[in-house]
Amino acid sequence: MHTVLALETSCDESAAAVVRHKADGSVEVLASQIASQVEEHALWGGVVPEIASRRHVEALPTLVQAVLRESALSIPELNAVAATVAPGLAGALMVASVTGRTLAALHQVPFLGIHHLEGHLASAALGEHAPAPPYLVLLVSGGHTELIRVGLHGEMERLGRSHDDAAGEAFDKVARLLGLGYPGGPAIQAIAASGNAKRFSLPKGRISLRGGGFHPYDFSFSGLKTAMLRTVESCQGSGVDLPMADLAASFEQVVADVLVERALRCANDHKIKQLVMVGGVAANQRLRLLMQKQGQQHGVAVSIAPLAYCTDNAAMIGAAALSRLKRGVLSSSDETGVAARWPLERADALYEALPPF
Numbered sequence: 001m002h003t004v005l006a007l008e009t010s011c012d013e014s015a016a017a018v019v020r021h022k023a024d025g026s027v028e029v030l031a032s033q034i035a036s037q038v039e040e041h042a043l044w045g046g047v048v049p050e051i052a053s054r055r056h057v058e059a060l061p062t063l064v065q066a067v068l069r070e071s072a073l074s075i076p077e078l079n080a081v082a083a084t085v086a087p088g089l090a091g092a093l094m095v096a097s098v099t100g101r102t103l104a105a106l107h108q109v110p111f112l113g114i115h116h117l118e119g120h121l122a123s124a125a126l127g128e129h130a131p132a133p134p135y136l137v138l139l140v141s142g143g144h145t146e147l148i149r150v151g152l153h154g155e156m157e158r159l160g161r162s163h164d165d166a167a168g169e170a171f172d173k174v175a176r177l178l179g180l181g182y183p184g185g186p187a188i189q190a191i192a193a194s195g196n197a198k199r200f201s202l203p204k205g206r207i208s209l210r211g212g213g214f215h216p217y218d219f220s221f222s223g224l225k226t227a228m229l230r231t232v233e234s235c236q237g238s239g240v241d242l243p244m245a246d247l248a249a250s251f252e253q254v255v256a257d258v259l260v261e262r263a264l265r266c267a268n269d270h271k272i273k274q275l276v277m278v279g280g281v282a283a284n285q286r287l288r289l290l291m292q293k294q295g296q297q298h299g300v301a302v303s304i305a306p307l308a309y310c311t312d313n314a315a316m317i318g319a320a321a322l323s324r325l326k327r328g329v330l331s332s333s334d335e336t337g338v339a340a341r342w343p344l345e346r347a348d349a350l351y352e353a354l355p356p357f
């Protein structure tokens with residue numbers, strides 16, 4: 001049974017966790033801690049990379065000590081130390097990567113450099129019942145909106161994606177437009193709770209195919225953002241107070257509708273009976289409820305990452321490392337750095353003797 005220490009600093013959350021495989025294939029979180037920098041970045045309306053790196057340097061040693069204490073384990077007792085090495089803010093990624101490599105080298109345990117999105121995908125294993133492949137994943141975060149088919153042996157194929165903003169980015173931009181705080185998702189969710197989601201009719205952005213028609217599983221959120229701007233302007237033009245709750249609820253509803261419709265259509269067309277939803281936007285309550293309900297109606301079993309592990313955390317990075325260990329990947333190179341951009345399809349290359357970055 002493998003146990004790993006995992007570190008995550010790819011964006012604005014510093015996180016450490018100790019996780020272990022359970023006999024049924026699911027993952028037990030022995031300790032998981034997150035130091036969020038959200039309040040500081042909120043002052044600037046978004047993540048400031050330089051501030052993020054500095055705060056990670058300050059927070060990570062304390063977090064590592066805390067999770068080791070809480071799990072009553074020391075590093076030599078572990079099978080590996082893992083850290084996110086790609087993609088993300090380069091300076092921020094460096095903090096967990098260098099810390100992880102140094103701890104691994106000092107205590108002579110293997111180091112595993114993890115792809116951040118592979119971590120999000122693995123977060124579904126942190127629930128009560130870990131889904132077993134094959135399944136379709138809807139990954140909805142601040143940087144990605146993708147539909148990925150995971151085959152029996154863990155092989156991945158992307159079947160859908162956003163052509164412009166990610167769903168989380170749309171939440172953040174619309175929140176800014178409405179004068180709500182950063183990050184936008186939780187702020188919109190809070191205010192939308194008392195709103196009328198049917199008040200404004202908003203577009204479900206679609207991507208045209210060259211030969212005519214629309215791509216069935218791809219997304220576009222930039223038109224929706226513009227439609228929100230026009231709606232706000234027209235309310236302002238008529239001199240009424242902005243109906244904030246109705247605007248937020250209508251926006252949240254159309255995003256949830258479009259994500260659920262296209263994900264279930266993709267599952268249905270490909271005869272996939274299981275859908276897994278992960279990433280920061282998967283924390284959205286309206287989306288969670290709609291996906292469960294519609295999944296049931298379409299005969300698709302829906303598993304959603306536990307709320308605590310939708311947004312960035314280190315337990316999901318640990319879960320991805322456990323899955324790699326189980327598949328026989330013993331370590332990555334100690335000699336390489338981090339990559340700000342790295343496609344998920346090339347995650348295997350992170351375990352080559354000298355990954356090409």
Ligand code: KG4
Pocket residue numbers: 011140141142143144167168169171172183184185186189279280281282283284285310311312
């Ligand atoms: O997965 P994540 O923590 O970071 C990335 O890897 O991108 O996702 C962050 C994104 C942000 O855009 C945030 O606004 C969104 O997830 N988010 C939400 C909610 N909580 C976080 N979006 C909608 N509803 C939420 N409750």
Ligand code: ZN
Pocket residue numbers: 116120141142280311312
């Ligand atoms: Zn993330």
